[in-house]
Amino acid sequence: MQIRNYLLALCLTLVGTSYAQSPILRQMIEAQQADNEILLDSLINQMYAKSSTLDWASYFDSLSASIDSDSILIDFYYDVAAPIITGKSASEAITLIDEGIRLSEGIDHKMLTAEGLELKAFALSQFGRFDESIALFYQALRLIDPKLHGGLYASTLANLASTLHEMGDNEKSIDYHRKSLAYHQDTGDLRGEALSYLGLGNAYSGGPNYDSALYYYEKTIKLSKPNGWNDLEAYSYGNMASVYLEQNLLQKAIDYQKKGLAMEEERNDEVISIESHANLASAYAQLQNRDLAMYHLDRAKQIVEKYDAWHTMVMVYEIESEAYKSFGQYDLALAAYKQFKTLGDSLSGEEVQRNKLALQEQYEAEKKENEILTLQQQNQLATLDLEQGRMEKMRLTILAGVALLACGGFIFGFIQTRRSKRALDKRNLIITDINKKLNASQDALMESNKMKDKFFALIAHDIRGPLTSFQGIGRMLHYQMKKGDTQKVNQLIEQVDKSADKVNHLLDNLLKWTLNQLGTLPYQPQEINLQLLIDDAVTIFAPSARAKEVELIVDSIYEEEGVWVRADINMIGTVLRNLLSNAIKFTPRLGQVTIAIESRSDQLIVHVRDTGIGMSEEAKSRIMEESLNASATGTDGEKGTGLGLILCRKFVEIHGSQLNVTIHEGTTVSFSLELVKTSILHEQ
Structure with a gap:
């Protein structure tokens, strides 16, 4: 990663230059081809301090002219993109990765294509686009032969x-x-083994299983130290410090974090040191050492601004707010918290803005298509006028011939007139058909525009509610914290979590609905364990059900080896989450929500039932419609756009099934869908 940071620095120095005027670039390419990382470090450090702005077009024009191999150019694209994925130039990074993937597919180089897919998957994961990221990782794995390329796999x-x-x-x-x-x-890759130990430590720390996490961090250090892998050793010390912070072992956390920070500073790895400074600030704040806490917070902010690492700044603001709170400076704590929320909302809002732009582009495209149809109709009418004029002249000629040629000329003219009439009738039918298509297209465009306006109104209303709630809760938190009422503060924090879950669920549905409307949502069926998907959905909504005193019941044919179907894991996961969310929403307190699996020959039927308030026939019929309508209010006043059930119906239809709705005794509502059962079992 350090080499890639230097690559970016070199690119930033090439503004206004060309390849012929940049001898250092020639040396850089030679070092890259020779895989001489030490020389790369030396060359790029010479230029690093001069970097200012980035002129992508002029740089890559000169780069393309100077490299005679597509594979080398693809490597450069990936190397330049990697270090800026989490910065302000992330969109340019993804553009470079996409260009590398395009070139790789053009030369049918599966390994370079897989490397690009893996890099893009990592980029998307940094912005919380996990469904797309996971799909790309699986796509990359399918391209790699583990027997030939075990390291990349x-x-x-x-x-x-x-x-x-x-x-x-x-x-x-x-x-x-x-x-x-x-x-x-198996391949004897010791560094890869150390990286796997580091990853296992991270996974266990999130369990949380702190003892196992510390065990694997220590194995990473033991393997890294004799091999001189200071980066892995520094990461391990920092992660051990984070574990000790979670256990409130503050002095241990400080000692280990200092070790890691010293190594990072020795390697000049400033971006990684942001989290180290943040951890030290948090520990010192809890020990009431204001000077050292503020020093490390200031250092973290300086590095964030230097490298445009604004996603990391969200974490820094959050720790700063907690630090001020521990010092009793509630006004400053509130100010830092507002910065934390504002920046976090701003970064997550970029995704919503991209979706709005995509919808607008779709509208403009449809408008242009209708304009083209209108022009085609006008051309057809003009051609018809010319043809009719020509036919009129032909009739006059025939009449003159009748006077001269008598009966023979009359018969000839009659035959020609009939042929012309048939041609004219045929053209009239074509024009009538064009008019019908144009009218249908215009009606569809108007309906699309109405749906867009209604959609934006519903989304704005539903997002404004939780955001307004955040503002009110913030003021109440400030007031209750001053009063020292811990119980009230905890209640308000739970309200913040609920509002955040609502916004997250809404944005997830919004993204999938937009991709489906644009026709860019991939359908990737595979053998999946339906049992695990149901467990995941139940785990997500268990807190909501408990808060509402609704009992979640799982009634299925669970087997030790799992229940397997052929389906798209992301689409069916979305269907299950939306059906559970909808059932809990319309079930009163002390009610029940049941999710069950029924087996029929080669089909598995999934049922989601609730003991709620029932459903009218009108509401049942609206579920089968395309149009967006604000859904009914839940039993605790919950609101929604109705987008979730539209997604459910669409995704189930993509799988060749139907979303069935059954009403029992006026109050019990059951949603069901069929999936293809498979006996193919393999290790996921």
Whole structure:
């Protein structure tokens, strides 16, 4: 990663230059081809201090002219993109990765394609786009032959495991890290083995299983120290410090973090040191050492601003708020908290803005298509006018011939007139058909525009509610913290969690609905364990059910080896989450929500039932419609856009099934869908 940081620095120095005017670039390319990392360090450090702005077009024009191999150019694209994935130039990074993937597919180089897919998957995971990230990791794994490229296969498994850890699925993360470790040990890759130990430590720390986490961090240090891998040793010390912080063993946390920070500073790895400074600030604040806490917070902020690492700044603001609170400076704590929320909302809001732009682009494209149809109709009418004029002249000629040629000319003219009439009728039918298509297209465009306006209104209303709640809760937190009422503060924190869950669920549905509307949501069926998907969905909504005193019941044909179906894991996961969320929403307190699996020959039927308030026939019919309508209010006043059930119906139809709704005795509502059962079992 350090080499890639230097690569970026070199790119930043090339503004206004060309390849012929940059001898250091020639040396840089030669060092890259020779895989001489020490020379690369030396050359790029010479230029690092001069970097200012980045002119992508002029740099890559000169780079393309100077490299005679597509594979070398692809390597450069990936190397330049890697270090800026989490900065302000992340969109340019993904553009470079996509260009590298395009070139790799053009020369049919599976390994470079897989490397690009893995890098893009990592980039998307940094922005919380986990579903897309996981799909790309699996796509990369399918391209790699583990017998021929065990190292690349193992590193992809490790990155997939790290992404699962970020998603909170630590059990699967541990499983994939162990698979990666086995490949590294088989190939004798000691550094890969050390990286796998580090990943296992991270996964166990999220369990949390602190003893196991510390054990694997110590194994990483033991393997790294004699091999001179200071980066892995520094990461391990820092992660051990984080574990001790969680256990409130503050002095141990400080001692280990100082070791890690010293190594990072020795390696000039400033971006990684941000978290080290943040950990030290948190520990010193809890020990009431204001001077050292503020010193490390200031250092973290300086490095963030230097490298545009604004996603990391969210963590720094959060720790700063906690530090001020521990010092009793509640006004400053509130100010830092507001910065934490503002920056976090700003970064997450970028995704919503991209979706709005995508919808607008779709609208503009449809508008242009209709304009083209209108022009085609006008051309057809003009051609028809010319044809009719020509036919009129032909009739006059025929009449003159009748006077001269008598009966023979009359018969000839009659035959020609009939032929012309048939041609004219045929053209009239074509024009009528064009008019019908144009009218239908215009109606569809108007309906699409109405749906867009209504959609934006519903989304704005539903997002504004939780955000307004955040503002009110913030003021109440400030007031209750001054009063020292811990019980009230905890209640308000639970309200913040609920509001955040609502916004997250809404944005997830919004993203999938937008991708489905644009036709860019991939359908990737595979053999999946339906039992695990149901467990994941139940785990997510168990807190909501407990808060509402609703009993969640799982009634299925569970087997030790799992219940396997052929389906798209992301789509069916979304269906299960939305159906559970909807059932809990309309079930009163002390009610029940049941999710059951029924087996029929080669089909598995999933049922989600609730003992709620029932459903009218009108509401049942709206579920089958395309249009967006604000859903009914839940039993505790919950609101929604109705988008979740639309997604459920769409995703179930993509699987060749139907979303069935059954109403029992007026109050019990059951949603069901059929999936193809498979007996193919393999290790996930």
